[in-house]
Amino acid sequence: MSNLKEVRTRLNTVKTLQQVSSAMRMVASSKLFKTQRLIAGLKPYRLALYNIIRHYQDAVKAEDKSHFFAKGKGYNALMVVITSNKGKCGAYNHMIAKKALDHEKLLSELGLEVGLMVIGKKGEEILLKSDAKILYVNHDILEEFNYLSGNTLADELMMLFTDGKFCRIDVVYGHFRNAVMHDYNAVEFLPLDAALYNSLPVNPNENLDIDGFDKVLLDPGAKEISDYLIPNFIKSHLYSLFLNAIASENGARMFAMQKASDNAIEVLKALTVAFNKERQSRITREIVEIVSGAESLSQG
Numbered sequence: 227m228s229n230l231k232e233v234r235t236r237l238n239t240v241k242t243l244q245q246v247s248s249a250m251r252m253v254a255s256s257k258l259f260k261t262q263r264l265i266a267g268l269k270p271y272r273l274a275l276y277n278i279i280r281h282y283q284d285a286v287k288a289e290d291k292s293h294f295f296a297k298g299k300g301y302n303a304l305m306v307v308i309t310s311n312k313g314k315c316g317a318y319n320h321m322i323a324k325k326a327l328d329h330e331k332l333l334s335e336l337g338l339e340v341g342l343m344v345i346g347k348k349g350e351e352i353l354l355k356s357d358a359k360i361l362y363v364n365h366d367i368l369e370e371f372n373y374l375s376g377n378t379l380a381d382e383l384m385m386l387f388t389d390g391k392f393c394r395i396d397v398v399y400g401h402f403r404n405a406v407m408h409d410y411n412a413v414e415f416l417p418l419d420a421a422l423y424n425s426l427p428v429n430p431n432e433n434l435d436i437d438g439f440d441k442v443l444l445d446p447g448a449k450e451i452s453d454y455l456i457p458n459f460i461k462s463h464l465y466s467l468f469l470n471a472i473a474s475e476n477g478a479r480m481f482a483m484q485k486a487s488d489n490a491i492e493v494l495k496a497l498t499v500a501f502n503k504e505r506q507s508r509i510t511r512e513i514v515e516i517v518s519g520a521e522s523l524s525q526g
Contacts, residue, residue, distance in 0.1 A: 229504075230501070230504050230505060230508060233497060233500055233501045233504055234501065236497055237494065237497045237498065237501060240490050240493050240494050240497060241490075241494065243486075243490050244487055244490035244491060244494065247483045247486040247487040247490060248483070248487045250314065250479065250483045251479075251480050251483035251484050251487060254476045254477075254479040254480040254483060255476075255480050257472075257476045258405060258473055258476040258477055258480060261402075261469055261472050261473040261476065262402075262473060264469050265402065265466070265469050265470065265473060268462065268465065268466055268469065271462065272462050272463070272466060275455070275458070275459045275462060276459075278455065279455065279456065279459055282451060282452075282455070283295070291452070292418070292452040292456040293388060294384070294387070294388075294416060294417060294418045294456050294457075294460065295417055295418045295419055296417060297393065297394075297417055297419075298387060298390065298392060298393030298394055298416070298417060299390050299393055300390060300392070300393045301337060301338050301339055301393060302338070302339050302341065302391065302392050302393060303333050303338040303339065303340050303341070303392055303393060303394045303395070303396065304340075304341055304342075304343060304361070304383075304386065304391075304392040304394075304395045304396070305326060305329065305330060305333070305340055305341070305342050305343070305395075305396045305397075305398060305412075306342075306343045306345065306383070306395065306396070306397045306398070306415070307322065307323070307326045307342055307343070307344050307345065307346075307349055307353070307398045307399075308322070308345045308346065308349075308397065308398065308399040308400070308467065308468060308471040309322050309323065309344065309345060309346030309347075309348050309349025309350075309352075310346045310347075310348050310349070310368065310475045311346050311347045311348065311365055311368050311369070312348070312479075313348055314479055314482060314483065315475055315476075315478040315479035315482055316478050316479075316481065316482040317478075318400065318474065318475055318478035318479075319346070319348040319349055319352060320352060321410050322349060322398060322399070322400060322410055323349055323352040323353055323356075324410075325398050325410040325411070325412055326342065326349075326353065326358070326398040326412070327353075327356055327358060328412075329396065329398055329412035330342070330358060333396070338393070338394070340358075340359065341359045341360075341361035341362075341392075342358050342359060342360045342361060342362075343360075343361060343362040343363070343364065344360055344362070344363050344364075345363075345364050345365070345367060345368065346365060346368055347365050350363055350365075364379065367379060368472075371468060371472065373461075373465055376461065376464055376465040376468055377461045377465075379464065380457075380460055380461040380464045380465075381461075383395055383415070383416065383460075383464070384416070384457060384460060387416045387417075394414060394416060394417065395414075395415045395416040396412055396413065396414050396415055397412070397413055397415045397464075397467050398410075398411070398412045399411060399413075399467050399468075399470060399471040399474075400470065400471045400473075400474030400475065400478075401470050401474065402469075402470045402471075402473035402474045402477065404477070405477050405480065405481070406477065406481050407477075408470075408473075408474035408477060408478070413467075415460075415463070415464070415467075416460070418456070418459075418460070
């Protein structure tokens with residue numbers, strides 16, 4: 227660039243962008259660490275619940291099992307799509323939306339009429355451009371997500387299922403693996419037959435038995451356990467799905483902001499070189515002009 231002022235302006239702009247992206251990366255990293263701790267803390271509880279319910283299934287008669295295990299009536303399916311309210315997380319929201327549309331096509335091929343519940347403003351913006359049928363939106367839940375807000379949504383989903391409005395409810399979300407890797411999953415949430423396996427907090431090949439759960443006695447009885455334990459299991463499962471989605475979002479944002487910060491540093495280096503060259507060139511020209519002027523005066 228020939229204009230020194232223009233180079234200096236661009237330098238200041240890129241420095242500001244680099245500082246902002248670096249700060250956003252640190253915030254995302256902090257949120258990711260917090261969510262990872264919640265996921266790790268939830269794992270033993272969910273594993274214990276899984277074992278109890280697995281033995282509960284084996285111990286009770288079919289007619290005594292919870293209605294959440296029964297296949298829903300009708301041909302309407304609900305797909306809960308968990309995206310984010312904020313951007314700057316790379317292609318995360320677009321990939322979730324793509325997974326949702328692919329899964330919608332799969333369910334439609336099974337003869338189901340699919341409606342969507344979209345969680346997150348960014349996902350809604352993307353899916354509104356498609357032919358997807360959006361029935362519900364919920365963005366507020368992501369602002370301060372916690373176990374109680376997750377329970378409220380779980381209660382709503384259980385009510386929709388038990389009232390017969392939907393024969394099955396699936397969830398599309400980002401499944402967290404590590405800070406730089408996550409999967410885009412679509413899992414059956416209700417009824418519980420398939421959802422129970424999908425909710426496993428460990429590798430299916432690992433030993434799932436916990437001491438004390440090899441022989442379970444149902445007391446006070448199957449119905450009482452069903453009325454209390456099954457809804458709690460469903461709530462903890464949804465809570466886990468949201469935690470994974472939030473961790474995946476922050477992991478994607480942390481990675482995207484790191485790349486943005488690295489790119490800004492490279493641009494800063496190039497602009498600094500250009501700035502120094504232009505300044506050196508300007509100083510050289512001024513020296514030449516001074517020397518030429520001095521020579522002219524001496525000759526005059």
